[in-house]
Amino acid sequence: MKHFLQFKDLNREEFEYLFSRASWIKKAHKQQQQYKPLENRTFAMIFDKNSTRTRLSFEAGMQQLGGAAIYLANRDTQFGRGEPVEDAARVISSMVDLVMIRTHEHKIIECFADYSSVPVINGLTDANHPCQIMSDIFTYVENRGSITGKTIAWIGDANNMCSTWLQAAKLFDFTVNVSSPPGYDIESVGAEKYDCKYYKKFACPYDAVKNADLVTTDVWTSMGFEKEIEARKKDFAGFCVNTEMMAGAKNDALFMHCLPAHRGEEVSADVIDGPQSVVWQEAENRLHTQKALMEYLLLGKKE
Ligand code: CP
Numbered sequence: 621m622k623h624f625l626q627f628k629d630l631n632r633e634e635f636e637y638l639f640s641r642a643s644w645i646k647k648a649h650k651q652q653q654q655y656k657p658l659e660n661r662t663f664a665m666i667f668d669k670n671s672t673r674t675r676l677s678f679e680a681g682m683q684q685l686g687g688a689a690i691y692l693a694n695r696d697t698q699f700g701r702g703e704p705v706e707d708a709a710r711v712i713s714s715m716v717d718l719v720m721i722r723t724h725e726h727k728i729i730e731c732f733a734d735y736s737s738v739p740v741i742n743g744l745t746d747a748n749h750p751c752q753i754m755s756d757i758f759t760y761v762e763n764r765g766s767i768t769g770k771t772i773a774w775i776g777d778a779n780n781m782c783s784t785w786l787q788a789a790k791l792f793d794f795t796v797n798v799s800s801p802p803g804y805d806i807e808s809v810g811a812e813k814y815d816c817k818y819y820k821k822f823a824c825p826y827d828a829v830k831n832a833d834l835v836t837t838d839v840w841t842s843m844g845f846e847k848e849i850e851a852r853k854k855d856f857a858g859f860c861v862n863t864e865m866m867a868g869a870k871n872d873a874l875f876m877h878c879l880p881a882h883r884g885e886e887v888s889a890d891v892i893d894g895p896q897s898v899v900w901q902e903a904e905n906r907l908h909t910q911k912a913l914m915e916y917l918l919l920g921k922k923e
């Protein structure tokens with residue numbers, strides 16, 4: 621039994637397999653072909669933070685594969701009222717075939733997985749967002765081919781998205797140029813966890829984007845950090861990905877953002893809505909890549 625709690629829980633060969641499955645599943649979906657390998661399977665989705673894309677892509681994806689998805693908001697569950705994670709994991713996993721969790725501290729999902737009798741997927745924690753990076757790399761490959769050897773510029777908060785890019789860089793052998801304001805950089809999230817061979821730090825975001833193949837950013841204030849919104853707006857001034865900044869990257873560089881975005885803060889409207897942006901394809905690919913992931917975790921590789 622496999623869990624997907626961090627990006628590095630799967631190896632490169634498994635991701636290559638998932639990408640080829642996701643391409644097939646996407647094509648079949650576009651042609652309105654029914655493909656229901658997960659009939660009679662049940663999927664519990666536990667949310668302790670808001671979501672649009674993650675909930676919809678998993679719920680629609682499981683339905684399209686023939687199974688049923690159950691949405692559990694923590695505000696309604698006993699888990700949300702403090703029932704021990706170990707107890708919740710034993711009970712929930714005894715009734716369903718697969719579980720997804722979006723929560724705060726990463727150790728919650730690790731504890732849940734330790735006591736779960738079925739595979740557990742990370743739908744975002746404070747530390748990781750592996751499903752999003754799976755979709756982002758798939759989107760890069762769809763547009764430009766292999767990501768190996770490329771340069772990705774991460775501009776802004778060294779948050780859950782940034783740390784997952786750093787894990788992916790080691791697996792796929794690419795470089796992440798990270799530029800964050802002081803206090804929000806990879807030191808503050810434990811730079812020692814990442815292999816320094818795969819990232820470079822830049823004080824100035826304009827230096828980080830030089831010759832990048834992909835420029836990407838995220839909100840300045842992630843879920844759970846709302847009290848810091850006003851302080852962060854000041855601290856992140858100068859870290860908006862705008863057309864001037866994009867001009868420093870390669871001419872054919874792509875722009876990605878996991879969404880939701882704040883136009884005028886971390887990205888200007890003309891970049892996110894401009895020709896280099898692939899954010900809508902990136903969001904849609906959550907559906908196709910996660911369908912491939914659910915199929916793989918439940919049925920293994922299809923020959
Ligand atoms: N990108 C992402 O995970 O979006 P949601 O928060 O809407 O799920």
Ligand code: NVA
Binds near residue numbers: 744838841842878
């Ligand atoms: N870093 C953001 C990603 C949202 C999808 C957050 O954690 O809120």
